[in-house]
Amino acid sequence: MSDQPTSPRHVAIIMDGNGRWAKKRLLPRMAGHKKGVDTAKQVAYAALDLGVEVLTLYAFSTENWARPEEEVSGLMGLLKIFIQRDVRELSERGVRLKVIGNWRALAPDLVVLIEDALTQTAGNTASTLVIALNYGSQAEITASVRRLAEQVKAGALKPDAITADHIAQGLETADLPPLDLLIRTSGEVRLSNFLLWQAAYAEMLFVETLWPDFGKAELAAALDGFGERERRYGGL
Ligand code: IPE
Ligand code: IPE
Ligand code: MG
Numbered sequence: 001m002s003d004q005p006t007s008p009r010h011v012a013i014i015m016d017g018n019g020r021w022a023k024k025r026l027l028p029r030m031a032g033h034k035k036g037v038d039t040a041k042q043v044a045y046a047a048l049d050l051g052v053e054v055l056t057l058y059a060f061s062t063e064n065w066a067r068p069e070e071e072v073s074g075l076m077g078l079l080k081i082f083i084q085r086d087v088r089e090l091s092e093r094g095v096r097l098k099v100i101g102n103w104r105a106l107a108p109d110l111v112v113l114i115e116d117a118l119t120q121t122a123g124n125t126a127s128t129l130v131i132a133l134n135y136g137s138q139a140e141i142t143a144s145v146r147r148l149a150e151q152v153k154a155g156a157l158k159p160d161a162i163t164a165d166h167i168a169q170g171l172e173t174a175d176l177p178p179l180d181l182l183i184r185t186s187g188e189v190r191l192s193n194f195l196l197w198q199a200a201y202a203e204m205l206f207v208e209t210l211w212p213d214f215g216k217a218e219l220a221a222a223l224d225g226f227g228e229r230e231r232r233y234g235g236l
Contacts, residue, residue, distance in 0.1 A: 094126025
């Protein structure tokens, strides 16, 4: 439809398939995660070049703690490198960092690195890179509802007055444009507790490509495909 924007302002990606990428090459899973970090960086640059305002990447879920301790610590090490090295570079291109999820519960040295990166990039305006770290959508919605319950308890809000907007305003994405396009790589067709509320009217794209093999061409194709879609929001 001509009155709809043809390019998405906010794109989110469930970066999946690192382990299978490594397995196919008879490499340890960490080799896949390492390549996955390179891909994340390349895709962040590609999104910037292609005019995406906000790119949200799912890096570590609240459920990923269930993985072997060796893999968890390996992933945390890679995150550290990404925040230290890659975010600094991205910042030179005007990218602002935002982190969602319970990242303050991570190791103190990682928390400090994140705080520094947030401060350093806060004034950047070219685009926003959102990293979902120790993120779970149900926990995010629960926290929002809990704050509303506190307001009700304090007599500042009536239960009947609660709207969907109240809940949305309490989510960590409240300051971002609505999610337009959600991509998941590796052929899995599920959301795995990612942006459940925000995805209400997002267009979805599930691709077979394993995350380490994803790149600018595929992102560009996804953006083109988005432009072809007709979003009806329940109307005609
Ligand atoms: C995604 O790749 C990265 C994270 C969840 C951190 P996986 O590690 O889930 O890769 P597969 O699904 O085992 O192939
Ligand atoms: C989702 O991938 C989490 C991230 C990409 C960070 P998973 O590989 O953890 O999801 P499941 O376990 O297949 O649902
Ligand atoms: Mg996976």
